[in-house]
Amino acid sequence: MKDLKHLIYFEDLLQEANNELVKQAAADGKKALGYTCYFVPEVLLNLGGCFSVRLRAPGTSNTDIGTYYMTNKTCPFTRSILERSMEGGYNFLSAMFSSETCQMMHRAHEYFDIMGLVKEQNPDFFLSMMDVPFVTTKAAYEHYENQLRKHILEPLEKVYGVDISDKAIRAAIGEHNEICDIISELGELRKLPNPPITSYEFHVLQLVSECCPQYLIKDKLLETLKEVRKRKVDPKPNYRARIVVTGSEVDDPAFTKLLEDCGVYVVADRYCYGSLPGREQIEIREGESALTAVARHYLSTSECPRFMNKEKQVQRRSYLKQLVNDYDADGVLYLQMKFCEYWSYERVMGVHDMNEVEGIPCIGVEKEYTMASAGQLRTRFQAFVESIEIKKLQGGKM
Amino acid sequence: MKKKLLIGALSVVPLSMLIYWFNLDNKLLYYGVRPILNKVYNSYQRNVSL
Amino acid sequence: MADERKRFYKGSGIAKHREWRGLKDTFYDYLQWVVNLGILAQFAAKSPVRIVKGLFEYRWFGGYIGALHMTDKCTAGLRGPALRTAHIQMHAIMKGTTGMLADSMIGDRRFGDTDAADKFVMLEQTMCPEIVAGFPNLKALPLEVLQGLLGTYMDQNLAPFYMDIMENVGLPADSCRLSANAAGVAINDDYPEVGACLITNNMPCDSSTMNSQLIERRIKIPTTVAGIPMRWEDESTDRYALAQMKEVIKFIEDTTGEKFDEKAFFKVMKQHNKEVRNEFEVWEYAKTPYTAFGNVISPLFHAFYFTFSGGSMPYIDKAAKKALKVAEKAYKNKTVSFDKARHRMITWGGPGCYFVDFNTWAYNCWGVLVPAQMDMFSGNVIISEDDLDDALLGIAHNYERGVMRRHLTGGYQHLLEVWDEAEKFNCDMVLVYDDITCKGAMGLAGVVNDQAKDKNKHLVWVQNDMFDHRTISRNEMRRQFSEYMTAVMQEEPLDESLVDFDDYEGW
Structure with a gap:
């Protein structure tokens, strides 16, 4: 392309x-x-x-x-x-x-x-x-909203005179949703069998939307979206396996490049700093304040393994399964940052559940923040891709 | 019979002191009971599962 | 006590004979051993068949046969008032522990259906039992601590089995050992099947949050989460903390059919407060050269009553008051119970639980007395005795300030309180345990070092692997400390035989 x-x-x-x-x-x-x-x-x-x-x-x-x-x-x-x-x-x-x-x-x-x-x-x-x-009980939502008010809004107002009114938050939500629209549409294109955007490119765009002032990057993101919509794809897709990646922090596009080099197309980025969740529209319901909507949105969409209540545990598994279905994925890769307590347990349980309960090919790997152990990771990823290909050849259902 | 019981009861104290002093309780537990328990535990097939 | 190590068999650490403490103290020690036997006999008599079944069923239960050995090693070198307070407290610990073990077996459905099972509310990890106080027909029972922490105190070989199970399923070896052990017990189906319900919680840290979720998968009773706020000094978290406590109470009511009884609740809260006030008194003695409290058992007693009693075990208050009487007499008579002490040291951070008697060893080998350690400062919340909301909030605060949590969460300043406490307890040395899997404490390691330099304090780091003696053995821990004592403190050991010896195989 x-x-x-x-x-x-x-x-x-x-x-x-x-x-x-x-x-x-x-x-x-x-x-x-x-x-x-x-x-x-x-x-x-x-x-x-x-x-x-x-x-x-x-x-x-x-x-x-x-x-x-x-x-x-x-x-x-x-x-x-x-x-x-x-x-x-x-x-x-x-x-x-x-x-x-x-x-x-x-x-x-x-x-x-x-x-x-x-x-x-x-x-x-x-x-x-x-x-x-x-947890995500009613009291928890209220608590989170109070914390947002006390520890984000009020200090901003006090120190920098920032307008934290409901109107101001609604305006911010409007602008946020515009960015989400762009990134989400780009992300949806990954569902196609021959996507007009590589997983590396998407990762770059998602990161840029998080790390740069959104009002300054928006135009170029929009331009890129228009470009991708019209982009002529290669005759054949350049991947061997479509994988949902989940896990802890992944903020280096070189990692996604490594996956691509191993024949992986990352259809869905369900990790910290990824777009799932992160680029959904924030919806303000009838009768609720903008802050309440923000609190509800972030707490309900969060896929952090830190949530202990059963509903959230079930949500994490079912969300992954849904992504596998929606994005026509061949498997799931659980990534755990080295020394991460949350994701080490989540990886253990998740890999088991995906493989044994859902019948979805899944592996879990530990990674450093840098690409220091790229060689070892490459071997693991290549082996995973090959196992998926073999399963496909043997007519195994995904 | 009563005399025997009395002797028996009175000898509990020096006997217990001997057990205490020579640490016979822990020796029995460590060298005698513990290996048996470990054998029993190792022989079990537990329902190991996530 | 010179050449004390000759008294032990190599490798196993089993004593050839018990310690000679002089005629009076040895006879006293013998009598306390008889009392301990009595406690164990009472324990066995509670339900002999089920208890024996439990002993043969659960590997972790087997660790408890090391109880008498543990008492011996924790009281090693003690004389006079110190020996007496140690035994008084240890009896209470033993009584409480055996009581909970017995309850676990009596209610264990694995050995047959029993109504008794539904009389227990299981509390996970370091969640103290005050929340169950308002249900006089129910009893709180700990899940995990009996299978992990307490067992490891008695047998260093216990936890590795369960931790290996977790590593076999893919958990990294750098994950918190305490949580890995608890999760391994669950995977191995080694938890008693007891209780009407289970309250899981997020104490004290990230890995506990996660191991709770894993354990729930193997628990067959209804569970709920008590997600206590982390930012416990922030008053804006109080409302939520209170809401959480009310949710827990409602959950207990719904699952057990019992109703919350305020009168019964406040009766226990009064008792809880007595326990806390007793502890404050202990500290006052511990700060002086005439303390009868020190080394291992006093902090163990604190951790015990915080985690298991919370006012529900009346003999805790009795034992504390009895020990305080001994301490008071010693103080009045200016009796120096720890006459070998050349230094006073506060210990901080996650200790090597497989080396429960480290403080005793430091005293006997190097003349270093430990009058205070980090866990003593956990909990210690005085709870309202007449206002329900205040009381429930007090309980939440007690959890928030729980073992490990008090110092590892809510702000970095809490971990750094070590220097203030060292001053208060007149300590010239600070030992920080570098638990190599404890992420909360490790995050401030450099700051602790910087502050030690600024304050010109003797700071010694002792690495350990909390539950796994295979990574860093007791002897390795001894070596680290001994190196510091010779190189920095320029001391000679009081007993050369205690510096380096093999007890790798033993309990």
Whole structure:
């Protein structure tokens, strides 16, 4: 297929957190609000005068400082974030929003406070950390909404005078939904047997929509969507197996490239930093406030293994199964970041359930944040693809 | 009979002291009971499943 | 006590004979051993057939035959008032533990249907029993702790079996051992089939959150989640915490048919508060050179009553008051119970549970007394004795400040309280356990090191693998500490034979 016009531009933007568009938005006087976790609603960080930046640590080759502070037995993603923040890589931020959802991630964020990071560049910088429920009862939704108000909206209003009214949140939801529309339509194209977008390209676009000021990237994303709609595909699809990828944090498109090199087409990105969930429309129901809608949306759509109630456990399995069906997938790949407690158990249970209960080919792998163990991963992925091909040849039903 | 019972009852104390001092209780449990229990546990077929 | 190790068989660590503590203390120790036998006899008598069945059915149950051995090693080197308080507390622990074991077997449906099974509310992990206090016809029983933590204290070989099961199904070896053990027990179908319902929870950490979900898959009784807030210092979480407690109570009512009884509830809360106030008194003695509390058993007693009693075991208060009387007398007479102490050390972080008597060893080998350790500061919430909402919120706060949770969640400042507590307890040394699978504590390792330098404090790190002695054995833990004592503290051991010895095979 012909290369996408803006792909190289998008790839460049992903090379650093403080990229060209982030700098431009800051120069426009907008506040850069950092976050990593889905429980911090992206939409609220895009209220008027602000823009969200989902933090990554691209190109982190060593984590000496992060390892000193957090030891080498903690999540490499969080150590990389810590490394980058200690190096000053996030000094452009006006605030950092976090939640005590994952022990290692929130610890890494706490260093903003412990070390007084960013404060020298911006004395108004603050870290705000909220509590998130483990279940989805009525009281839990109310609690989450209260936490959003107390730990995101009120600090924004107090420190930066951000308009946090219902009207402002509705406007932010409107803009958020526009981005979601673009990414979702691109994502839907992956359902086709010969998709006009590669899984790598989609990953780049999804990341760019999270890491760049959305008001500045929207036009190019829209342009790309139009380009993809009209794109002439290759005569035959260039993959051997269609796979749903689920798991913990995947913010490096090189990983998706590795999968593609092994013959995988990632039909659905059901991992942290992916679009499923993340790029669904936020719907405001009749009679509810915009904030209530946001709270309901993020809590109900979250696929985080942290949710303990049975309904959510069932939801995670059935959602995966639904993705396999909707995207005509041949199998599921569970990815677990090394040292991730949540996804290590989820991977164990999920791989078992997919294979033994649902009869869907599934493997689970552990990965580093960087592509350090690419060789080993390649072997695993190639073997998985071959097993799927053999199963197809033997007439096994998917 | 009563005399025998009395002797028996009185000898419990020094006997128990001997067991205590020479740690015979733990020796019996560790060297005697524990291997038997381990054999029993290892012989079981448990319903191992996720 | 020089050359103390000659008294033990190599490898097994079984003593050839018991410790000579002088005529008076040895005779006292003998009498306490008889009391322990009595407790064990009472335990067996509660339901001999089911208990024997349980012993032969459950591998973890077999670990408890090491109970007397554990008592011996935890009281090693103790004399006078310290020996007495240790035994008083240990009796209560033993009574409570055997009571719970007996209940587990009496209610175990695996050994035949029984009405008794429905009289228990199972509580997962470190969830304390106060929430069941309002149901006088029901009893709280712990799930997981009997099969993991307590068992490992007695037998270091217990947990590896279950952890290996988890690794065989794909769980990485770096995952929290406590949770892996609990999950392995579930996969191996080794939990007693007891209880009307189960309350799972998110304590104390990420892996507990996950292992609860795995365990639920193998539990046949109705379950619900008590998802207590993590940000426990944030008052805005109180409303939700209270709502969670009410949901749990409703769940118990719905599944058992019992009704919440406020009068019975407050009676137990009064007792809970007594337990907490007793503990505060213990601390006051522990801060002084005339303390009769120290090393292993006093913190164990705290962890025990926090997790299992919560006011429901009246003998806890009795034992505490009896021990306090001994301590008071010792203090008044300026009796130095720990006369070998050259240093006072506070321990922090996740300990090696397979080395439950580490503190005792540190005292006997190096003259390092441990008057305080991290878990002592968990819970300790005074609960309202007359307002229900306040009381339920108090219970939620008690959970939030539970074992491990108190210091690993809610903000980094909690883990760093070690320095303040070291000051309060007049400790010149700080030991931080580097549990190599405990992500919550590891995240602040560098900060702890930095602060030690700033405060010019003696800080020693001792790595351990919590439940798995195969990775880092007891002897390896001893080696780490001994290296520090020689190289940094420039001390000679009080007993050379205790520095390096083989007890790998033993209990």
